[in-house]
Amino acid sequence: MTAFSQRLRILLVEDDNHIGRIVELALPELGIPYEFVTVLSAEEGLELWNQQPFDLLVADYNLRGMSGLKLIELLKERGVTAPMVMVTAYDTDHLRREARALGVSAYLSKPFFMDELVETVRGLVAQHNARAVNG
Numbered sequence: 001m002t003a004f005s006q007r008l009r010i011l012l013v014e015d016d017n018h019i020g021r022i023v024e025l026a027l028p029e030l031g032i033p034y035e036f037v038t039v040l041s042a043e044e045g046l047e048l049w050n051q052q053p054f055d056l057l058v059a060d061y062n063l064r065g066m067s068g069l070k071l072i073e074l075l076k077e078r079g080v081t082a083p084m085v086m087v088t089a090y091d092t093d094h095l096r097r098e099a100r101a102l103g104v105s106a107y108l109s110k111p112f113f114m115d116e117l118v119e120t121v122r123g124l125v126a127q128h129n130a131r132a133v134n135g
Contacts, residue, residue: 008034008125011054013045013071014087015063023058026114030122040064042071049075054082055128056121061088061095069095072102083124087112 010027014020020038027036037054039045042063049057057075059068072084083105088095091109099107106120 006033008032008056009052009054010034010036010056010058010121011045011048012036012038013040013042013057013059013063013068014038015040015060019060022114023117026118027121029115029118030125032125042066042068045071046074049080053080056082056124057084058117058121059084059086061086062090069098069102069104072099072104076102083121083128085117085120085124087117 008030012020012023014023017040024036024038027034037048039048040063042059043065045057045059046066048054057072059071061068063071068086068088072086075082075084084103085106085108086099086104087108087110089110096107105124108117108120
C-alpha cells in the first residue's frame, strides 16, 4: 500500500449485519479515501482477498465456519503484510496470546467504541505507510 495515491481498501469480516453497518457508518471519520467491503464469513473474505487484495482487514473471531483467527493465519501464510485487526466478544488471555503469536496488528474486545476502531485503523494505516515509505 502506498501513501493514499488511491483508495484504502478495507475488508470487514463480521457475521452480524448490524455491527457491519455501524462500522460502515463510523469509517468516514477516518478522513481519507477508502473502499469498504463487508462479508459474513471468513471463507468469503478469503475468496475476495484472493481476487483483489485489501490494504487492511478487520475480522471478528467468532464466525460461522472458519474463525477470524484462522483467516488471519491463512493470509499470513500467504505472505500478506497488511494490517489486521481482530475483534471479539470472547476475549480470553489464550485468544490474545494466539492473536499476538500470529502477528495480529490490533486486538479489540467487544463492546468497543467506534471511535476506538477508527483511531486503531488510522494508526495502523499510518504505521504501514511509514514502513512502506522508509523501506
